[in-house]
Amino acid sequence: MRSRYMIGFVAAFVLFVLFLSAGYQITYDRVMDRQALKQEEISDAQSIAAEGDAVNDTEDGGGYYLCELQGFVVVYLEDRKTIYEFTEIPLTDLPEEVQQEVAEGKYMKDHGDLYAFLENYSS
CATH class of the missing domain: 3.30.70 (Alpha-Beta Plaits)
Structure with missing residues (x-):
């Protein structure tokens, strides 16, 4: 019985870490896309050397x-x-x-x- 609880706890912990990692990756990608758009907007606005x-x-x-x-x-x-x-x-x-x-x-x-x-x- 005790091993069933341990397996359930480990499985829940692994799922939690996976969801946390996925959320972080999605947020990171959005921030990088916004930053790229800002840089593109500035470089498209004017021509500089x-x-x-x-x-x-x-x-x-x-x-x-x-x-x-x-x-x-x-x-x-x-x-x-x-x-x-x-x-x-x-x-x-x-x-x-x-x-x-x-x-x-x-x-x-x-x-x-x-x-x-x-x-x-x-x-």
């Missing part, structure tokens, strides 16, 4: 535009379509006047102006 280098170089006098993307300041090339650099500067951390300028697309004429702005507001 590796490590923040622009696809088109602006050494020939082109400028930059500061715009807002998902609550953060992003630097676009002069064509306003190609992302030059993502920043970690939340739009809400900027002064109200600068927030409006960035929302409209703040123009920076060269590297010096761009990096002076980024240096001022990134710290």
Whole structure:
């Protein structure tokens, strides 16, 4: 009689572990799918080169535009379509006047102006 209870207990424990493992795997797969969709959405939104280098170089006098993307300041090339650099500067951390300028697309004429702005507001 005692061995029957032991077999039943072991069988219940094995089933419990199997259900727990299956639940974990399903949850893990859903989280990974969501993460992949977010990454795909960001990469599909804009065309960028590796490590923040622009696809088109602006050494020939082109400028930059500061715009807002998902609550953060992003630097676009002069064509306003190609992302030059993502920043970690939340739009809400900027002064109200600068927030409006960035929302409209703040123009920076060269590297010096761009990096002076980024240096001022990134710290």
